[in-house]
């Protein structure tokens with residue numbers, strides 16, 4: 001088991017490491033070789049500097065258990081290690097091979113204490129954690145299996161070798177079915193796998209089972225409003241409900257509200273599966289309600305995918321999956337809306353609105369506020385999602401002006417579907433299937 005874990009992480013020369021050394025720059029790429037290699041200038045920063053260096057990763061066949069252990073370690077490292085230690089997210093992967101990523105961390109300990117060793121010793125007691133240390137000699141650096149007691153290791157020296165930048169950022173390789181789900185079955189299975197550790201999963205799955213019927217015939221238009229928090233979605237969707245005499249729905253649906261906090265504290269695999277299932281429940285509600293009236297939806301699959309991708313992809317906007325990637329494709333089995341509008345405001349205006357509202361922010365939203373990079377990635381991902389793509393709406397004018405602008409847009413777009421837009425007094429159904 002341990003040997004397999006070692007090979008997965010780095011004993012194979014075909015594998016490459018990416019260390020998120022500086023989130024605003026390219027990751028640091030290197031591979032391992034049995035021959036000594038002179039350290040590249042860029043790699044000197046990580047390996048050539050003073051301090052002790054370790055890497056660790058979780059190896060475990062059960063994906064939900066692995067995801068939880070990884071998240072637990074991440075939390076422990078961030079809480080317990082002093083400011084003399086740098087912790088970098090790292091991954092080992094085979095370039096451009098999907099699902100080849102093994103996630104881990106690099107720890108650079110510049111302190112004179114044994115804090116990181118003590119911590120690693122505790123972590124290593126778990127069968128599923130594998131730790132390597134890095135040694136320097138002149139201009140060379142090598143990796144070997146770490147042991148707190150200096151016992152003879154089976155591990156051979158693997159020298160650090162500079163590697164070329166990967167064409168696809170490694171964090172994009174494992175997105176499918178780990179961060180974003182493209183059919184209900186895949187998300188459903190994740191929750192099925194964690195019913196023992198998260199009893200709430202059973203209740204969520206039961207709610208999904210009760211809503212399986214998602215198909216809809218000819219109905220009224222379905223319009224989704226998307227955007228970052230505080231861009232004005234609630235304000236606009238309420239106003240549209242009034243003016244179109246529409247039904248207002250949201251994803252995740254109200255019935256999942258009691259479980260949201262629980263799943264928000266879980267690692268991405270489980271958390272994203274929860275939100276993915278929320279969309280299918282909302283889809284079922286849309287199917288029913290759109291037979292009676294136009295439907296406005298506050299957040300739907302664009303949000304689920306955009307937040308998941310932007311969180312999964314470390315660092316810069318350039319690291320996102322390239323435009324046109326299959327990762328931006330709408331799930332085959334999820335009801336499609338007729339129109340998706342993306343509300344955008346400047347970062348300054350958004351902050352002003354957030355402060356004005358004075359509400360508690362979710363951790364993710366607090367991160368958004370601090371993290372301009374993340375905000376840019378969410379917005380860019382929204383814009384790259386295809387079939388249906390979203391139409392961008394400048395939401396900085398007054399609420400009344402935004403409403404008028406959107407009403408105008410809806411009228412124009414919907415007339416492409418059917419000359420009759422069912423407005424307040426005119427509820428003739430249009431045929432959504434002709435739109436796609």
Ligand SMILES: Nc1ncnc2c1ncn2[C@@H]1O[C@H](COP(=O)(O)OP(=O)(O)O)[C@@H](O)[C@H]1O
Pocket residue numbers: 227228229230231232233234235236353354356357395396397398399400402
């Ligand atoms: N067009 C607008 N101009 C100025 N303030 C707005 C506008 N739309 C919404 N707001 C205010 O901004 C804050 C966030 O709006 P809200 O509709 O709750 O956003 P969201 O639902 O996207 O989080 C609220 O205080 C709201 O009153």
Ligand SMILES: Nc1ccn([C@@H]2O[C@H](COP(=O)(O)OP(=O)(O)O)[C@@H](O)[C@H]2O)c(=O)n1
Pocket residue numbers: 228229230233251252275279299300301303304305307308362364365
């Ligand atoms: N359809 C949805 C809606 C929200 N989400 C998640 O929920 C978060 C946004 O929820 P929120 O409560 O801040 O949104 P608002 O209700 O404030 O607009 C994002 O971080 C997404 O991760 C999702 O994944 N899919």
